[in-house]
Amino acid sequence: MQHHKLLFIGPVGAGKTSAIRSLSEHDQNIETEATASDLTGLRKATTTVAMDYACMNLSADESILLYGTPGQSRFRFMWDLLANNLAADCAGIIFLVDNTRNYPMQDLKYYAAEFAELIARKPVIVGVTRSDLRAEPGLEEYQATLETLGIDATVEFIDARKGSSVLPLVQRMLADKMSFDGWSQLLEDATIRDENRVLEETDVQPEEPHYEVDTYQGAEIVVKDSIVDDVMNFQGVRGAALTDSMGEVITSSIESSEMNDFVGFVSGVITVFEEASDLGQVRSVSLKSSTEDNVSVFFKGDQTLGVQTSNRVSIRTLKQQVDDLLQWG
Numbered sequence: 001m002q003h004h005k006l007l008f009i010g011p012v013g014a015g016k017t018s019a020i021r022s023l024s025e026h027d028q029n030i031e032t033e034a035t036a037s038d039l040t041g042l043r044k045a046t047t048t049v050a051m052d053y054a055c056m057n058l059s060a061d062e063s064i065l066l067y068g069t070p071g072q073s074r075f076r077f078m079w080d081l082l083a084n085n086l087a088a089d090c091a092g093i094i095f096l097v098d099n100t101r102n103y104p105m106q107d108l109k110y111y112a113a114e115f116a117e118l119i120a121r122k123p124v125i126v127g128v129t130r131s132d133l134r135a136e137p138g139l140e141e142y143q144a145t146l147e148t149l150g151i152d153a154t155v156e157f158i159d160a161r162k163g164s165s166v167l168p169l170v171q172r173m174l175a176d177k178m179s180f181d182g183w184s185q186l187l188e189d190a191t192i193r194d195e196n197r198v199l200e201e202t203d204v205q206p207e208e209p210h211y212e213v214d215t216y217q218g219a220e221i222v223v224k225d226s227i228v229d230d231v232m233n234f235q236g237v238r239g240a241a242l243t244d245s246m247g248e249v250i251t252s253s254i255e256s257s258e259m260n261d262f263v264g265f266v267s268g269v270i271t272v273f274e275e276a277s278d279l280g281q282v283r284s285v286s287l288k289s290s291t292e293d294n295v296s297v298f299f300k301g302d303q304t305l306g307v308q309t310s311n312r313v314s315i316r317t318l319k320q321q322v323d324d325l326l327q328w329g
Contacts, residue, residue, distance in 0.1 A: 012071030015160025263306030
């Protein structure tokens with residue numbers, strides 16, 4: 001029998017497990033789902049910790065093997081195992097991106113870089129999920145980003161829960177590589193399964209959503225001491241300090257002891273401010289001066305990052321740089 005492999009990659013919650021599940025018989029799938037104990041739990045109840053695997057037996061002579069990578073970078077060792085061993089000979093890559101993530105273009109760039117070697121020698125199709133929850137960014141922006149990355153790939157909005165939506169991507173990737181010609185029947189069967197699933201769910205009380213589109217801030221971020229060195233590479237940064245929840249400095253490149261004390265003070269004050277106000281969680285505080293340096297303080301979990309910059313540095317640009325560094329550094 002000839003086996004054709006496809007590898008599904010992308011960030012946590014993009015729909016890789018759902019897509020593979022929608023294409024195959026559930027009781028024959030191998031899934032390594034575990035309860036999400038970190039902030040991923042705000043987005044989905046479980047997360048893939050090793051890999052997803054399923055087989056589509058199309059005929060006595062041909063089958064499609066579906067492999068799905070875990071989305072979180074702490075399982076990067078599985079990315080290497082799949083990309084360089086189990087699925088190194090795959091026929092192509094289906095790259096799923098969640099449109100409701102904070103930085104979907106950063107997702108695209110991050111995972112493209114992580115799987116760059118495999119992407120360079122395999123065809124790629126990008127499927128953008130959850131566009132029903134957030135329509136922007138549009139397909140044109142994804143296409144433009146892919147072009148800047150030098151990746152030749154088509155981009156489509158899909159519903160990863162529906163086999164009738166995912167199957168056309170598989171067909172486009174494999175049709176010219178296989179003798180199998182029963183794609184129309186497969187699509188018809190998938191459409192029936194999707195319709196039956198909808199009917200089965202009509203009497204089920206819908207669960208509360210695991211996340212809010214406008215407030216979710218990405219997977220759990222562990223701030224490392226090295227972030228101070230990374231921030232120092234930003235243009236116009238004079239110094240940076242990382243403190244714990246008690247305001248004690250963990251590491252700092254800020255020369256002024258008063259400035260370090262101030263960052264620690266803000267760390268403690270914000271907790272009280274959040275409790276006493278109705279403004280919700282505070283993510284950052286910036287003090288801008290026309291004559292002195294600016295000071296911006298960013299809050300991530302139990303740690304605080306203070307950044308001292310030239311007053312000519314855009315606060316908005318700094319926030320974007322720090323957000324990108326925290327999520328993708």
